[in-house]
Amino acid sequence: xxxxxxxxxxxxxxxxxxxxxxxxxxxxxxxxxxxxxxxxxxxxxxxxxxxxxxxxxxxxxxxxxxxxxxxxxxxxxxxxxxxxxxxxxxxxxxxxxxxxxxxxxxxxxxxxxxxxxxxxxxxxxxxxxxxxxxxxxxxxxxxxxxxxxxxxxxxxxxxxxxxxxxxxxxxxxxxxxxxxxxxxxxxxxxxxxxxxxxxxxxxxxxxxxxxxxxxxxxxxxxxxxxxxxxxxxxxxxxxxxxxxxx
Amino acid sequence: xxxxxxxxxxxxxxxxxxxxxxxxxxxxxxxxxxxxxxxxxxxxxxxxxxxxxxxxxxxxxxxxxxxxxxxxxxxxxxxxxxxxxxxxxxxxxxxxxxxxxxxxxxxxxxxxxxxxxxxxxxxxxxxxxxxxxxxxxxxxxxxxxxxxxxxxxxxxxxxxxxxxxxxxxxxxxxxxxxxxxxxxxxxxxxxxxxxxxxxxxxxxxxxxxxxxxxxxxxxxxxxxxxxxxxxxxxxxxxxxxxxxxxxxxxxxxxxxxxxxxxxxxxxx
Numbered sequence: 447x448x449x450x451x452x453x454x455x456x457x458x459x460x461x462x463x464x465x466x467x468x469x470x471x472x473x474x475x476x477x478x479x480x481x482x483x484x485x486x487x488x489x490x491x492x493x494x495x496x497x498x499x500x501x502x503x504x505x506x507x508x509x510x511x512x513x514x515x516x517x518x519x520x521x522x523x524x525x526x527x528x529x530x531x532x533x534x535x536x537x538x539x540x541x542x543x544x545x546x547x548x549x550x551x552x553x554x555x556x557x558x559x560x561x562x563x564x565x566x567x568x569x570x571x572x573x574x575x576x577x578x579x580x581x582x583x584x585x586x587x588x589x590x591x592x593x594x595x596x597x598x599x600x601x602x603x604x605x606x607x608x609x610x611x612x613x614x615x616x617x618x619x620x621x622x623x624x625x626x627x628x629x630x631x632x633x634x635x636x637x638x639x640x641x642x643x644x645x646x647x648x649x650x651x652x653x654x655x656x657x658x659x660x661x662x663x664x665x666x667x668x669x670x671x672x673x674x675x676x677x678x679x680x681x682x683x684x685x686x687x688x689x690x691x692x
Numbered sequence: 693x694x695x696x697x698x699x700x701x702x703x704x705x706x707x708x709x710x711x712x713x714x715x716x717x718x719x720x721x722x723x724x725x726x727x728x729x730x731x732x733x734x735x736x737x738x739x740x741x742x743x744x745x746x747x748x749x750x751x752x753x754x755x756x757x758x759x760x761x762x763x764x765x766x767x768x769x770x771x772x773x774x775x776x777x778x779x780x781x782x783x784x785x786x787x788x789x790x791x792x793x794x795x796x797x798x799x800x801x802x803x804x805x806x807x808x809x810x811x812x813x814x815x816x817x818x819x820x821x822x823x824x825x826x827x828x829x830x831x832x833x834x835x836x837x838x839x840x841x842x843x844x845x846x847x848x849x850x851x852x853x854x855x856x857x858x859x860x861x862x863x864x865x866x867x868x869x870x871x872x873x874x875x876x877x878x879x880x881x882x883x884x885x886x887x888x889x890x891x892x893x894x895x896x897x898x899x900x901x902x903x904x905x906x907x908x909x910x911x912x913x914x915x916x917x918x919x920x921x922x923x924x925x926x927x928x929x930x931x932x933x934x935x936x937x938x939x940x941x942x943x944x945x946x947x948x949x950x951x952x953x954x955x956x957x958x959x960x
Contacts, residue, residue, distance in 0.1 A: 502860055529866035539861035543879050552875065553865040598861075605865060 453478040453609060453640055454499060459508030461494060461664075468494045469505070470664035478608070481641045483651040486661035487687060492644045495661065496613050499642065500531045513608060529557060532602030536614040538594040540586040546573070546597050547582040550604045557605070565604075572600040576630050592623030596630055603634075610634065612643040648691065652676060660684050728941045731934050738931075745924050749915075749931045756914030757935065763831055763910060764897045770836025771896070772889070775843020780873075782848045793844065800841035806902055809834045813906050831903035839896055846892065850885035851877055883954045890947030894940050901936070911935060 454476040461469040468491050476482050484492045497503045498510060501517050501524050510517050517527050541549050550569035554560040560568070573579045576596040578589075586594055595615055602610060612631065616624040628650050635641055635654045645651065651658055651672060658675040660668040660683075668675070668684045676692075679685050738746040781793025800808070812834035816822040822830075854877050862872040904913035915932035919925045 500864055502864065525863075525866050525868050528864055531864070533861070533864035535857060535861060537855075537857050539855070539857035541858065541861070541876055541880075553867065556871065556875070557866050601865070 451478045452476070453480075453513055454642070455509075455511040456495075456499075457509050457511075459495075459498065459510065460506045461491075461498065461503065462506055467664045469498070472508070472664075472666060474659065474666065474669075476640065476642065478640055479638050480656050481635050481654050482643070482657050482659060483655040484642065484644045484659045484661060485646070485648075485651060485687075486667075489663075490661040491664040492661045493613050494664075496611055496642060496644050499609075499611055500528050500533055502533075525557075529605050530608045532599075532605060532607035532610040534595070534598050534602055534610065534612045534615050536617050538586075538591070538598045538618070540594055540598055540601070542586050545583050545585055546578070546589070549586065549597060550601050553601070554604050569600070569604055572603050573597070575603075575633070576600045577626070590623060591619045592626045595619065595623075595627045599627075599630055599634070609640045609642065612641065612645065614644050614646070616645065616647055646691075648676075660687065662687070724941065724945065728938070728945075731937045731941070735931075735934050735938070745922065745927050746931060749918060749924070749928050750935075752918050753911060753914050753931065753935055756909060756911035757939070759828070759908060759914075760897065760900050760910040760912075760939075763828065763835065763900045763903055763908065764893070766832040767835035767839060767896055767900070768893050770832060771839035771843045771892075774836060774840025775847050778840060778844025779847025779851060782844060783851060797841045797844055800838055805835075805838050805899055806905075808838050809902055809906060812837065827903075827907045831900075831906050831908045835896065835900065835903065839892060842892060843889070846885055846888045847881075850881040850888075853884045854880050883951075886954055887947065887951050890944070890950070893947070894943050897940060897943065898936065 452475045454474075456472055456474045459469050459472040460467070470491075472495060484495065486492045494503055498505055499512065499517075505518060509519075512527060513530055515522055515527055517524060540546075541552070544552065547566065547569055550572060551560075551562065551565040554565045554568065555562060570579060570582060573582055576599055578593050578596055581589060581593060581597075586597065589597065599610075599615075615631070616627050619627065624647070628647060631641070631643070631650070632654055641654075643650070643655075653672075655672050657669055658672055659666055660675070660679075660681075662683050668679060668681045670679075675684070676688065679688055735750070739750060778793045778796060781789045782797070784790045784793070803811075809831070813827075813830045816825055816830050816833065851873075858876050858880065859872055862876040863869075867875065900910060901912040904910050904916065907913075909917070912932060915928050919928040922928070
């Protein structure tokens with residue numbers, strides 16, 4: 447991978463949902479080009495952690511520096527920072543009133559002032575890459591779940607982000623559609639994109655991750671390479687979790 | 693809607709105004725057609741069989757219809773503007789803005805429209821600047837302020853009906869709050885907002901008959917003028933009622949057509 451320049455630096459982050467401690471002293475550094483997969487039981491705080499990286503959640507203390515900018519600092523322009531961060535959601539969240547193509551060109555045109563023709567060319571390339579160029583002019587409701595999620599990935603890529611965040615991208619999909627979405631993600635990983643992925647797909651984690659992070663009850667319990675993680679987990683909680691899912 | 697991740701459209705039902713016909717009952721023998729054709733038939737029958745006084749009444753009313761439309765359209769424009777601001781205010785994280793909008797809604801909803809009309813009309817009269825305000829303008833202001841509060845609730849509900857994921861997706865791409873509202877939320881919310889707005893429009897048209905007490909010569913007032921001269925109360929109000937009925941039915945059809953067109957991106 448390309449060097450060890452830290453691109454996401456999470457330091458001592460705490461977050462509470464009322465009484466519930468969602469994030470408990472999280473410290474984690476992710477380097478440019480690294481693929482990090484976060485796993486853990488539901489309610490462990492993994493999605494919350496991912497969402498704090500582009501400030502979709504507030505935090506109660508600590509700091510998160512993305513690409514050299516403290517995103518929770520007063521005066522930092524989150525709208526600019528977010529352009530560097532692509533986000534893919536469990537429920538796709540495509541804009542249903544826009545065609546697939548318009549979903550892709552909207553942000554580059556409005557935010558980066560890219561001329562329509564150029565944005566369109568870029569969008570069609572991306573749709574080609576995710577394998578649904580022929581659906582450019584249909585509305586999202588005409589697509590299957592797998593197709594919608596691939597469009598959502600392309601939409602995030604259209605802003606040419608440095609980092610891609612995936613929040614359980616295959617959890618809302620029918621089983622036969624999971625593969626097509628994971629294939630796109632593997633391609634992206636092989637191209638050197640920095641990726642942070644919350645997922646239950648252990649096969650993907652094993653194949654793609656540089657590091658696997660196991661979370662439970664708002665804490666990072668264990669960090670390791672896929673090999674270490676799946677063959678010799680150190681913590682009893684990790685061992686218990688793996689014995690339940692594998 | 694069977695696809696995961698695609699929002700279902702929430703219908704806001706405000707039980708006022710004429711029923712808006714939906715796609716399902718589009719046959720010839722529907723309540724709408726029955727009432728519409730029935731009303732037209734009765735008007736024609738009365739005018740042909742008894743042109744005196746019915747035809748004379750009918751030809752006396754159009755001026756009033758025009759004024760009724762004037763009051764309705766101007767009030768709806770004012771109330772849409774107020775409603776949009778109020779709806780955003782009710783959802784705003786700015787405490788002051790939120791409180792002002794909510795208080796406005798509370799006050800307006802707690803006072804009968806007729807009382808508001810009287811009050812605003814005479815209150816405006818007390819302000820020097822507005823002393824020579826024509827009755828029509830006063831009526832529009834009063835109706836607009838009143839319906840603005842109801843519109844505000846419609847806007848609020850419409851905006852809230854859009855899935856939070858839409859906001860998150862737009863914000864994640866780098867859109868600001870305002871851009872997200874204008875480009876993503878409102879274009880979708882409009883579909884939810886339109887039917888109740890259409891309903892309010894029809895309700896407002898009917899309520900506009902109240903402005904006849906403010907010396908605005910709308911449809912009802914024209915009727916009263918005719919009746920008090922001719923003493924033909926029953927005949928006049930029969931005609932007035934029929935004309936109102938035809939207008940509101942016509943409008944409810946128009947709203948339902950518009951509603952269907954707004955659903956262009958929905959899979960059937």
